[in-house]
Amino acid sequence: TQLLEQSPQFLSIQEGENLTVYCNSSSVFSSLQWYRQEPGEGPVLLVTVVTGGEVKKLKRLTFQFGDARKDSSLHITAAQPGDTGLYLCAGVAGNTPLVFGKGTRLSVIA
Amino acid sequence: NAGVMQNPRHLVRRRGQEARLRCSPMKGHSHVYWYRQLPEEGLKFMVYLQKENIIDESGMPKERFSAEFPKEGPSILRIQQVVRGDSAAYFCASSPRPGGEQYFGPGTRLTVT
Numbered sequence A: 001t002q003l004l005e006q007s008p009q010f011l012s013i014q015e016g017e018n019l020t021v022y023c024n025s026s027s028v029f030s031s032l033q034w035y036r037q038e039p040g041e042g043p044v045l046l047v048t049v050v051t052g053g054e055v056k057k058l059k060r061l062t063f064q065f066g067d068a069r070k071d072s073s074l075h076i077t078a079a080q081p082g083d084t085g086l087y088l089c090a091g092v093a094g095n096t097p098l099v100f101g102k103g104t105r106l107s108v109i110a
Numbered sequence B: 001n002a003g004v005m006q007n008p009r010h011l012v013r014r015r016g017q018e019a020r021l022r023c024s025p026m027k028g029h030s031h032v033y034w035y036r037q038l039p040e041e042g043l044k045f046m047v048y049l050q051k052e053n054i055i056d057e058s059g060m061p062k063e064r065f066s067a068e069f070p071k072e073g074p075s076i077l078r079i080q081q082v083v084r085g086d087s088a089a090y091f092c093a094s095s096p097r098p099g100g101e102q103y104f105g106p107g108t109r110l111t112v113t
Helices: none
Strands: A005-006 A010-014 A019-026 A032-037 A044-049 A054-058 A063-067 A071-076 A085-092 A105-110 B005-007 B011-014 B019-024 B031-037 B043-050 B053-056 B064-067 B075-079 B088-095 B109-111
Touching: A005 A085, A010 A019, A019 A105, A032 A071, A044 A054, A044 A063, A071 A085, B011 B019, B019 B088, B019 B109, B031 B075, B043 B064, B043 B075, B075 B088
Parallel strands: A010 A105, B011 B109
Antiparallel strands: A005 A019, A019 A071, A032 A044, A032 A085, A054 A063, A063 A071, A085 A105, B005 B019, B019 B075, B031 B043, B031 B088, B043 B053, B064 B075, B088 B109
């Protein structure tokens, strides 16, 4: 069974600070996706990473896929209140269903 | 360019009743996935369907739960004889191809009283 561990589980920071959240597994994934979910809504896909060592930037968000394709990180620069939400990572391995971590709940205080 | 639609958004059922949750995928998407999310938890895969076929139901409870995706119309997740433990948010996602990126609907929040 593939498991994705996300850390930290909760994070509360001031506007303007930087932060990093992590997604780790003992399994190798062919691709990994990051989603953001707001209360009462479905997850919204932010990015997909597929190559070991890959780095993708989305404005103030930087996503990295580990060389061994077992872990990933999301770094947010100069966080804003609009970044508040639940950040979920999800991995794809072969033909198995998408596996989700439990998420990091981020709160950015103005 | 409508996204994934789910209805109802909220559903209240008494124990023992049936719940029917509907999902209309994005236009052009023939792959549908259903997930369940409990409070403070990630999403747990339930079932993967392609038009008229169940591809993977490894996450679906063996009893009371069923899913279909007919040739015409939305995908339906049916829960018979609901119990309090079925209370959760149920999300569907659609994809244009197997293993492709999944796009989620807004979810149906089921409350069993």
